[in-house]
Amino acid sequence: MKKESIFTPTFIINTLISFLFYIVFYVLTSSIGTYALQQLHQSTVVSLSLSSVFVIGALIGRVWTGINITKLGMKKLLYIGGLIFLILTLGYYVTTNIPLLFIIRIIQGAGFGIGATASGTIAGHVVPASRRGEGIGYYALSVTLAAAVGPALSIMIYSSFGFGSLLGLALILLVLTFVMIFFVRVKEFSAEERATALAHQPKGIERYIEKSALPISIIAFLAGFIDSAILTGMGSFSTDLNIPLAGSLFFTMYAIFIFLSRPFTGRLFDTKGDNWIFNPTFVFFAVAMLLVGIAGFFNSGTGFVVLLIAGGAFGLGYGGVAPFGQAVAIRDSSKDRIGVATSTFFGFLDLGVGGGPIVLGAIIPMLGKGMLGFRNLYLYSAPAVIVVWIIYYLIHGKYQKMSTKV
Numbered sequence: 322m323k324k325e326s327i328f329t330p331t332f333i334i335n336t337l338i339s340f341l342f343y344i345v346f347y348v349l350t351s352s353i354g355t356y357a358l359q360q361l362h363q364s365t366v367v368s369l370s371l372s373s374v375f376v377i378g379a380l381i382g383r384v385w386t387g388i389n390i391t392k393l394g395m396k397k398l399l400y401i402g403g404l405i406f407l408i409l410t411l412g413y414y415v416t417t418n419i420p421l422l423f424i425i426r427i428i429q430g431a432g433f434g435i436g437a438t439a440s441g442t443i444a445g446h447v448v449p450a451s452r453r454g455e456g457i458g459y460y461a462l463s464v465t466l467a468a469a470v471g472p473a474l475s476i477m478i479y480s481s482f483g484f485g486s487l488l489g490l491a492l493i494l495l496v497l498t499f500v501m502i503f504f505v506r507v508k509e510f511s512a513e514e515r516a517t518a519l520a521h522q523p524k525g526i527e528r529y530i531e532k533s534a535l536p537i538s539i540i541a542f543l544a545g546f547i548d549s550a551i552l553t554g555m556g557s558f559s560t561d562l563n564i565p566l567a568g569s570l571f572f573t574m575y576a577i578f579i580f581l582s583r584p585f586t587g588r589l590f591d592t593k594g595d596n597w598i599f600n601p602t603f604v605f606f607a608v609a610m611l612l613v614g615i616a617g618f619f620n621s622g623t624g625f626v627v628l629l630i631a632g633g634a635f636g637l638g639y640g641g642v643a644p645f646g647q648a649v650a651i652r653d654s655s656k657d658r659i660g661v662a663t664s665t666f667f668g669f670l671d672l673g674v675g676g677g678p679i680v681l682g683a684i685i686p687m688l689g690k691g692m693l694g695f696r697n698l699y700l701y702s703a704p705a706v707i708v709v710w711i712i713y714y715l716i717h718g719k720y721q722k723m724s725t726k727v
Contacts, residue, residue, distance in 0.1 A: 325449035327456040331506045332447050338399070338505070339440045340463035341498050345406065345491045346433055347471025350375060352479040352487055353426070360484065361417055374423055376675030378430020379437070380668050384529050386438040387664030391657055394509045395443050399502050402436025405429070407495040413488050436498075438667065442660045443507050445651040454590030454598075454648045458583045461644030469576035473569070510657065531662040534650035536716040538669035543709045544642045545670045547610070547702050549677025551635070554685075554695045558613075559628065561692035563621045567628040574632030579640040590645050595721045598645050603710035606638030611703035617696030638706075643670060649717075 354368035386398055393401075409429035416422055441460075448456030478486050551571075559568025590598045612631035616624040647666050654662035681698065688697040 325451060327448060327452055327459060329447060330504070332444070332456070332460070334501050334504050335440055335443050335447070336460050336463045338498050338501050339437065339444075339460065340467050341494045341501075342403075342406070342433060342436050342440065343464050343467035344471050344474075345410070345494050346375075347467055348475045348478075348487055348491055349410070351472040351475035352484060355479065356484045357419075357422075361419065361422075363419060367419065371422065371426055373675055373678065374426045375430035375433070376671050378427035378432075379434035380430075380671050380675070381427075382431035382434025382436075383438045383664040383668045383671070385431070386435045386442075387531075387661040387668075388528055390439065390442055390660030391510055395439050395446070395507055395660070396502065396505055396509070398435055398439040399443070399505065400499070402432050402434070402439055403495060403498050403502065405432025406436060407432075407492065407499075410488060410491050410495060414485075434671075438660065438664050441647065441663045441667065443505065445647075445659045445663060446507055450652075452587075452591055453652060454645060455584075455587030457648040457651075458587035458590070458644045461647070462580065462583060464643065465576050465579045465640065469572055472572075529661070529665075531650070531654050531658050531665045533653040533658075534662040534665045537646050537649045537653075538666045539716065540709065540713050541642055541646045541666055542669040542673040543712065544606070544639060544706075545673025546677040546680075547606075547673075547705055547709070548639050548642075549674050550610075550681055550698055550702055551613070551639075552674065552678075554681075554698065555613075558617070558692060558695040558699075561695070562617065562624050564625045564628065567616075567625045571628050571632035571635070574629050575636040575640060578633040578636030582637055582640075583644075586641060586645070590648065595645070595649060596718050598641055599713060599718065600710075602638050602641040602645075603706055603713065604638070605634045606642075607703045607706040607710075609634035609638050610699050610706055614696050614698075614700035614703065617692060617699075643667075646670070 350372050353371045357363040357368040357371055382402065386402070390398055406429060409425050409432060412425040412429075413422075416425065444457060444460040445453070448460070475487060478490065555568045555571055556565070559565050559571070586598055609631045612627055612634060616627040616631065618624075619627060647663065650662045650666040651659045685694040685698055688694045688701070
């Protein structure tokens with residue numbers, strides 16, 4: 322039997338749109354704090370908060386998109402999200418007022434959340450159901466590549482040409498997405514399907530959150546919370562160890578191992594089932610966190626190698642949470658609730674990644690000063706991953722049957 326194709330023109334274009342959205346997100350977010358510190362002479366707290374408020378806006382945008390995507394349509398919301406993202410990027414040019422800058426970041430985050438959720442929902446619709454894990458896995462590589470390229474590109478352009486050049490690049494990329502959206506072809510709900518779906522739309526909190534997606538979304542929240550320790554602390558930790566290059570290469574190894582493993586893990590998810598992916602994921606995730614902590618005990622040469630190995634393990638571990646978690650979320654929901662399931666899953670993930678730094682920032686000083694605090698945090702994070710694995714089994718894993726499909 323011939324396999325249904327994943328790489329249709331719409332799938333490819335939509336994946337590129339997702340890549341551009343996330344590149345702009347990383348390009349601006351990676352340097353906004355430095356810009357606020359150096360150019361606007363703001364405190365560290367204000368500078369870091371300018372990064373965090375974007376996540377709040379994205380969460381609002383995701384929730385709004387989830388409940389309106391059936392009524393407004395996926396492609397229309399892709400345009401709306403891109404337009405908000407574009408217009409608010411222009412807003413940076415006309416303000417150095419900090420309260421207004423916070424507002425711009427929140428609304429821009431909402432535009433990003435709308436566009437990213439619409440794109441993710443389109444991916445869920447155009448990927449063949451029989452190859453959903455594999456297809457969503459390939460789609461998620463757009464985020465992985467953006468995470469690997471975006472911060473480095475941001476730092477390079479900002480240090481050489483300034484924040485204005487970053488804004489110019491962001492605007493060019495967002496205009497390009499508008500051109501690309503025109504070529505997206507996705508089957509929207511018919512008027513009858515839309516009317517039926519809206520008539521049976523749940524009331525109360527279930528209107529905003531897809532119940533069937535909650536178990537895997539809770540796991541994403543907890544995993545994202547632990548991941549935030551890496552995102553916010555790796556730069557400082559590797560610098561304190563006198564191996565800042567290893568901190569950058571950690572994320573390069575992360576991306577490389579995701580790329581190398583994705584063709585196999587995607588097929589494994591579709592043919593063998595959830596646990597065949599998530600059980601090894603938690604093992605590698607825990608090993609990665611342990612190795613990062615252990616790197617703090619060695620000299621710079623050995624620590625450098627240990628961090629690189631940890632980056633590879635992190636890619637094989639945490640790198641599988643988002644794509645396969647999304648695949649589970651939309652698989653377990655009805656067709657008319659795929660948008661809500663997508664926003665539920667990524668909303669919880671954003672909460673973990675965005676809220677983690679706030680909580681961890683209060684915890685780290687209790688664990689030790691400077692490098693010692695981060696080292697202990699990473700060492701404690703390894704058993705925390707095991708706890709998340711146990712929770713995964715209790716609320717999701719034990720209900721999954723091991724498939725024997727080939």
